[in-house]
Amino acid sequence: MKQLILLAFLFTVSKFSTAQNSDDEKNVVISKSTKEFKFVKGNAEHPVQVKEESSRLYTCNNFRTDIQVAEFYNDIETIDDVTIYVNESKKNGIVPKYEYYNSDGIFYSDAHVCYFQLPLLKKGSTSEVIFKKTTLDPHYFTSIYFMDEQMIQEQEVKIIVPSWMKLEIKEYNFKQFNIKKNVSLDGDETVYTYTMSNIPAMNNERSAPGPSYFTPHILVLCKSAEPKDEKYVYFNTVKEQYDWYKNLLSQNSNDEKLVKEKTEELVKGAATDEEKVKKIYQWVQDNIRYIAFENGIAGFKPEKAQEVLRKKYGDCKGMANLLTVMLRSVNLDARRCWIGTRHIAYDYSTPSLSVDNHMICAWMNKGKPVYLDATEKYIGYGEIAERIQGRQTLIENGSQYLLEKVPVATYLQNTATESRKFSIEGNSLKGHVTQIWKGENKEWLLSGLNDIKMDKQENALKQFLAGGKQNFEISNLKINNLSNYNADLKVEYDVLWKDVLTAFDKDIYLDADNRRNMENFKIDTAKRKLPYWFDFKNNLVFETEIQIPPGKTVSTLPEKLSIKQPGYSFNASYNNVAGKVLYKNEIILNQSELKPENFSQWNKDIEQLTNFYNQQIILTQK
Amino acid sequence: MKLFMLSVAVVFSATFTKVNAQSKDAEKYRKESEAMRQAVWAWDKPQFKVKAVPQQYTNASKVIIAHHTELTADSKSKFAFYGLGFGPKKEQTLTEVVREMVKVNDKNAVSDYSELSFTQFERTSGFYTADKTTSYVGVRVIKPNGSVKEINADDIVLTKDGAAEKKAKVAVPDLQPGDILDYFIATEQNLTNDMSNKPYRVLLFDDAPILSLSFHAQLGKKYAIEYRSYNGAPELRVSKNDDKDIIVDVEKANIPPFETSLWVAPGMQLPFIRMNISLGYKGFGSKWMDTKKPGEVSKNTDADEFLDDKASSLSQSYYSGYWMKAAKAEYDDIESDAKKKTKQAGSSFKEFSDDEKAAQLYYTLRFTKLLNFDINKLSDKISIGYNTYNGLAFPLFCTLKAAGLDPAILVTNDRTGLRMSEIMSSGDLTTTAYLTGSDKFLSLQTVYDVPFAVPGEIEGATSTKSFTFDHPNAIMGIKKMMGLTNIAPGPKVPTGSADKNAHIENLKIALTADKNNLTIKRSTTLKGYYKKDEQKNLILYEDYYEAERKAFKEEKPLIEDLEDGKKSKKYVDEVKNAFAEARKKQKDAFIKEAKDWFEQDVTELKDYKTDNLGVRHTAPDFVYSSSFNLGGFIKKAGNNIIVEIGKIQGQPLLIKQEQRKRDIDVYMPFARSIEYNIQLEIPEGYIAEGIAALNKKVETEAGFFIADASATDKLVTIKVKKNYLHNFEPAGNWDKIISFTDAANEWVNAKLLLKKK
DSSP states (O other): OHHHHHHHHHHOOGGGOOSOOSTTOOSEEEEEEEEEEEEEEOOSSSSEEEEEEEEEEEEESSSOEEEEEEEEEOSSEEEEEEEEEETTBSOSOOOOEEEEOOOTTOSEESOEEEEEEEEEOSTTOEEEEEEEEEESOGGGOOEEEOOOSSOEEEEEEEEEEETTEEEEEEEESOTTSOEEEEEEEETTEEEEEEEEEEEOOOOOOTTOOOGGGTSOEEEEEEEEEOSSSSOEEOOSSHHHHHHHHHHHHHTSOOOHHHHHHHHHHHHTTOOSHHHHHHHHHHHHHHHOEEOOEESGGGGTSOOOHHHHHHHTEEOHHHHHHHHHHHHHHTTOOEEEEEEOOTTOOOOTTSOSTTSOOEEEEEEEETTEEEEEOTTSTTOOTTOOOGGGTTOEEEEEETBEEEEEEOOOOOGGGGEEEEEEEEEEETTEEEEEEEEEEOHHHHHHHHHHHHTSOHHHHHHHHHHHHTTTOTTEEEEEEEEEOSSOTTSOEEEEEEEEETTOEEEETTEEEEOOOSOOTTTTOOOOTTTOOSOEEOSSOEEEEEEEEEEOOTTEEEEEOOOOEEEEOSSEEEEEEEEEETTEEEEEEEEEEOSSEEOGGGHHHHHHHHHHHHHHHTBOEEEEEO | OOOOOOOHHHHHHSOOOOOOTTSHHHHHHHHHHHHHHHHHHTOOOGGGGOOOOOGGGTTSSEEEEEEEEEEEEEEEEEEEEOSSSEEEEEEEEEEEEEEEEEEEOSHHHHHHHSEEEEEEEEEEEOSSOEEEEEEEEEEEEEOTTSOEEEOOGGGEEEEEEOSSEEEEEEEOTTOOTTOEEEEEEEEEEEEESOOOOEEEEEEOOOSSOEEEEEEEEEEOTTEEEEEEEETTOOOOEEEEOTTOOEEEEEEEEEEOOOOOOTTOOHHHHSOEEEEEEEEOOOSTTHHHHTOOOTTOEEESOOHHHHHHHHHHHHHHHHIIIIISHHHHHHHHHHHHHHHHHHHHTTOOGGGSOHHHHHHHHHHHHIIIIISOOOGGGHHHHHTGGGOOOOBOHHHHHHHHHHTTOOEEEEEEEOTTSOOGGGOOSGGGEEEEEEETTTTEEEOBSSTTOOTTOOOGGGTTOOSOEEEEEOOOSOOOHHHHHHTOEEEEEOOOOOOOOGGGSEEEEEEEEEEOTTSSSEEEEEEEEEOGGGHHHHHHHHOOHHHHHHHHHHHTTOSSOHHHHHHHSTTGGGTHHHHHHHHHHHHHHHHHHHHHHHHHHHOSOEEEEEEEEEEEOOOBTTBOOEEEEEEEEEOSOEEEETTEEEEOGGGGGOSOOOOOGGGSOOOSOEEOSOOEEEEEEEEEEOOTTEEEEOOGGGOEEEEOSSEEEEEEEEEOSSEEEEEEEEEEOOSEEOGGGHHHHHHHHHHHHHHTTOOEEEEEO
16 A cells, blocks of 8 residues: 555665665764645645645765755655755756656556755765655645654754644654654644754664654644635544545445456355355465556555456455455455554554555454455465554444454464484485475465476475585475465475585584574674564474484484573474484574564574584494 | 667566656557557467467476567658758668567466566657657467457556656556467667667577567668578578568577576577668768668678778777877876886886886876876775776777887687677677787776786687777878778787686684684685676775885875875865775675675674785785684584584585586686685694595596695694686586586585594
């Protein structure tokens, strides 16, 4: 959905970001920034508009350079004027470029970017950029972020609200920053002024929470306006937001008949409702490609179900809508659900277009929602992706709505198990391996495999299973459930693992674990400031049984490892039982977030785990 | 030159635009599109009626059932008013239609073909020309039951909607594995007074099987064409119809997929056809414009013609860039600067040998023209190592000549480009300056090059030409000016041996106090073609500049020099700051280089420095050193320690399973050697075991892998060396390459035991 792109523009402008975004690069800073937003009376088409004027004064501290300045706009948010000063001169020859913005994962949107290189002529010199913009509809004026690509030394953000405009402002992540707020009356206008100093540059860290969790910003909740005689109600409560969404849905004439024919064909022979849902869900997962059109209102309004069915592509809204219509066509109670993925810090207690960025479908099974997200291409029925677990969702319910929380799955949903049985032959281990992937581990592997050409898949899978090592020779590979996502993905194969045993004199040394899950997975505490978000909660089980050959005995086994922390545990042990070495290693991530205050303990634990992996078994002559 | 060939592959990966349904242009475009679609879908070509693919390709990701290109070129002459008067105006229309019918068998292929991008409309305007390119697209999906679904205009969106350019893209609806996608992209180019040669290629290989590939062109009678088939590609059939139009055809059926991409020289190994198409012109100045006669058809044009083109263009360069006194002055300046610097260093330029003179001139040019400091290009100077040059043959030639030496320009082919006898453009040739007496080469492709090193792309060239230039006192007329070049046979270019391109690691290794990691004292020497990638990452501009300054015995360091300048003292602080920032980042560059090389965790890096920059022919090796801890090598077994020393190689090049069968020759970048000289300290209280098992030797005529290990009570010494002996191996030697590269991979598992006494 569209909001995600808008937010992405703020912080992931990869093509347009400069090298000036880390704390230690302070060559160019924004010495003064002012942003003023004023609600004004508009025209018949857009009766209430928001005029924005922002000025950024860049100062060069160390040595002359260029930076790239980028400002995004779209059908609703226009750029009216750009003024550029280089060393206080307007005659600088800079001509901004205006282009379509190609955003990853979105086929087409109305997003555009205005950008240019801004020179800073010498140490101590300044360059200034002033943008004038208009937001044509307060629905889309949702938030003001206080951070930028460069550090900001002084900043003033002003919101001017005439008495005919009703809104609420919510502040986020102000704590660690020195931000002062002042509210004053100027005639019939209320002026909200935020002043702040030394706001660090935006921190782009990978596998981190979305910016709404940690950057100082405000949400502007536009409630209503009465610029003249007519009253316009925006999102006074979540009910108005729901009504707005519902209205968009009602503008679509879904043709159930066209959809019904296909659906009936799919559910033929299905005995239960659940079986029907499974068949329909997997068909949509398999047959509807993710292609997103986010131009204008298409960012919020789902494509008609019959069109998605005809084109065999759609975005999350299109897929959710098609699923809903398909389920309904065979008399199943299905609902469209709006939801914000975990990268968004808010829920519907703050009604705003910033709250959600995604749409899924719920089948109401005896009144209880079963969530179906067809954008998750290889997840099974009943499995829920980490990104929506525990999130509040706005469920369609006639003229009313339901607010529910998506259930949280445990780490067991995503268990990946590898079981090996080996005998020793010379310097090699020979035997049989079974690997099973569930949940998001299954989805991760299947998406990787399906990105590979069909005739190269088996080879690629073998290379993956062998960890790219030539001495791990795989044969008799059998793959189960490559296309049934409701079952576990399972592979079985024989292995000749060459030269894994090393003989020194009478002793044989053996390292039984070449997976070494999470080895060296340390967090760089010198650089990392934000929490680390794993893709999902995880459970990695690795078991090996090695038959000891006659004439040999186990002289040394590594000591067991047992680490249990609130968010994770590592348990690994070797045992010598009835002529066999039994090795088991289980890694559990029962939370998907690692907080900065736990980084140090995590690193110690990872070091212990790595040291454990570095222990060898010794076999000796009896 | 405008891009004439519209590659389907490019189209599928590029970006695009939106249709303004309101405008007249849009309506006109819509009608033209519709007409184009009707015409193309109506083609009566049997290959587009095939729907079945052979059994052997059932498992292929995609199968190209038919691929056909239809090229037409038309021209007409008009008189036009240009503002200064009337003149002839030659208008051309070039239309290319590429239609492909492809069976998509899996999700990967569906994903490849599901989004189609194209430039719908492009206009370039100039004083004499008003050129326009318009593209049309047609897409239809043929379902397994035979039903055909065509996309409509609503499925097209514009991503650029300018007056001069419109870019569009289409998301192909209802495309699923098992479907056949039938699509075309047509491009119509309108050109005015453009006599330039339009190179055109037909590739007869692909990574997907092709059941039918064909090309048909109809060129108006005023056109000329020259063509050549490469590497077993079928011959073009060229004829003329009753209107004297040139008709060109070629077909090839059942082309199996081509998959190997390792060490291939496409120009010498893969089948393709190349054409030069141009509007013929014979009249005033045509000889010097290198135009063909209207209607001229030439097959396999002699390479000498393109050598002559090169000679003419270098004649022009010589005339304007050296013969003219004002131009030569710049080279005279380099010479006097070189003399001054030689004197400064206590020598006499006059007494130098020709080679020494050439080297001194080379260094002076590099220092004063490339390394020279310029505050207005501060960022560019700091990252100057990333700049690349074309060898600077002509400026180097002129520099040497101005100083009274006897240089020439060697002209030949790129060793992995096209054969010398098969070139089809002067652009296929490379030029390198050299000294005729000693046949020593001088080339500047990066600032790190040294004199007398042979550029890699011409190593081993035998078919070479030597260009020199007449220098008469007066030049009258264009004919004389264009004919200054003398062409003579050139020298054979030597090929460097493996030890000339070496990566040598000298490693003093001990265990860390906790015996969990290795401590490494490392000194690395890079030679030959191995140098420049790391030089650009590790050498600071400031260090380079200062090293050269000292070599020239210039008195003041750059910063002092700037501090003393009236203008420059104002900005010297900035320069210091910028240099300090670059120095701060150098540590990260050393860490990254070590991590990338050893493929293990590198911590506690210290004492990092560049010991010899390798930028002078007298000390050509790049040497750098550092100390750090290296993870991933130590395993514990009770009280004993296993050192997985084989991992020191990182992951050596592995010939993958699918690459092991090979029937084409092997074009490698250069002969090369990788060497590790390891001294591992045995910790107090331990003895080393397993030394003998570390020895390994696989030697073939293509190369070798040798590991030699020995030990004393305190030290294990291991010498590991892998050599690729040649830059080229015949296909028959492939197994010989595999055998020693496999040996290197097996040695990755090499371990030694440190046993507690």
